[in-house]
Amino acid sequence: MWEVYARRKFEEPLSHVGTVAADEPDLAQVYARTIFNEFTWVEMVLYPRVSALSVLDT
Amino acid sequence: MSETRPAALAGIDTDLGVLVAGLADNKYFLGRRYAEWCTSAPTLESAVAAAAMAQDEIGHARSLYPLLREIAGDSPEYEAETRTHFTNVSFLSHEFGGWPDFIATNLLFDSALSVVFEAARDASFRELAQRARRILEEEPLHWLHAEGWVRRLSVRSAPVRAALGRAVAGIAPETLQWLDIAAPGLVSDGVLSAGPDELRASLVARVNPVLEGAGLPPL
Numbered sequence: 001m002w003e004v005y006a007r008r009k010f011e012e013p014l015s016h017v018g019t020v021a022a023d024e025p026d027l028a029q030v031y032a033r034t035i036f037n038e039f040t041w042v043e044m045v046l047y048p049r050v051s052a053l054s055v056l057d058t
Numbered sequence: 059m060s061e062t063r064p065a066a067l068a069g070i071d072t073d074l075g076v077l078v079a080g081l082a083d084n085k086y087f088l089g090r091r092y093a094e095w096c097t098s099a100p101t102l103e104s105a106v107a108a109a110a111m112a113q114d115e116i117g118h119a120r121s122l123y124p125l126l127r128e129i130a131g132d133s134p135e136y137e138a139e140t141r142t143h144f145t146n147v148s149f150l151s152h153e154f155g156g157w158p159d160f161i162a163t164n165l166l167f168d169s170a171l172s173v174v175f176e177a178a179r180d181a182s183f184r185e186l187a188q189r190a191r192r193i194l195e196e197e198p199l200h201w202l203h204a205e206g207w208v209r210r211l212s213v214r215s216a217p218v219r220a221a222l223g224r225a226v227a228g229i230a231p232e233t234l235q236w237l238d239i240a241a242p243g244l245v246s247d248g249v250l251s252a253g254p255d256e257l258r259a260s261l262v263a264r265v266n267p268v269l270e271g272a273g274l275p276p277l
Contacts (some may be wrong), residue, residue: 020103026206030199031103034110 002028003052004036006044014045063265065076067070074249076128077174078186079145079241082122087150088163089115094153095160107203108160114196116169121189128185147236149229158218161211162225165204165265166233166277167234172197173260174240176249180276182248205268230277234258 001021005014017036022028032046083204093112099105119138127136147167154160175194181187212219237257244250252260266276 021101026154026202026207027103027210030107030203030206033199034107034199035103041059058121 001049002046002047003049004032006036006041008039008041010042014043024033073243073266077239078122078126078129079245081171081174082119082126083114083144084150085122086119087144087146089119091154091163097104098236100157103253111203118214120192125185125189147232149232153166158225159213161204161222162229162234164200164230165208165268166226168200168204169264170237170261173257175242177252179250179258198205208268208272211273219273226269226274276277
């Protein structure tokens with residue numbers, strides 16, 4: 001699972017736009033670009049959920 | 059293609075007309091084939107990607123048919139919706155038999171089209187060069203999709219990898235032969251920067267590392 005972040009203007013912070021399921025980064029990029037294409041983003045990044053460090057877990 | 063060209067195609071009976079018609083028709087049919095997997099791809103994500111790629115390809119075709127009309131004149135034969143004599147490769151005339159066919163076509167034929175557009179990017183024929191540059195902006199995503207899925211299918215199981223190998227082998231000869239569309243006159247006129255042999259070499263150089271990395275025979 002990959003977490004996808006994007007922003008529409010450079011002066012705005014990256015916002016979480018959703019997740020995509022993919023085995024590898026190439027396909028994750030394709031899926032993120034094609035699924036979250038509702039806006040003309042200026043930046044989009046993604047990272048694997050497994051790399052997240054848990055800070056708080058209730 | 060028959061030896062006697064149908065009257066409806068008389069207007070494109072030039073190397074340039076055949077090139078533009080071939081690019082437009084193949085983009086159009088590639089888009090239609092991709093679109094058939096919008097609801098039946100292996101995952102929800104890949105179905106959305108198939109839909110997006112279909113939209114790209116049909117958009118590319120739509121940008122090329124007006125160019126065909128500029129070359130050959132106004133006729134219902136040069137509109138995708140009313141055209142009757144398409145010049146697409148034979149394997150795009152029928153539905154893909156399965157997902158490996160989709161991926162093989164995405165890898166080989168979509169790339170073959172891109173190789174031709176790369177040769178047209180700086181063409182003396184400005185209208186084609188402009189369209190080629192625009193089309194090539196969207197193709198890297200298609201390549202990533204193909205590359206990623208070839209890797210994914212190749213590690214799934216031996217039968218799946220074999221099915222992909224058969225799909226690639228099934229379309230490779232016609233794909234390579236289709237690059238003969240880059241007629242010598244187009245190169246000498248500056249419409250294309252490379253002839254068929256150079257285009258084949260470019261395609262092979264691009265595709266073979268992916269195939270070999272997946273444990274499949276190279277072209």
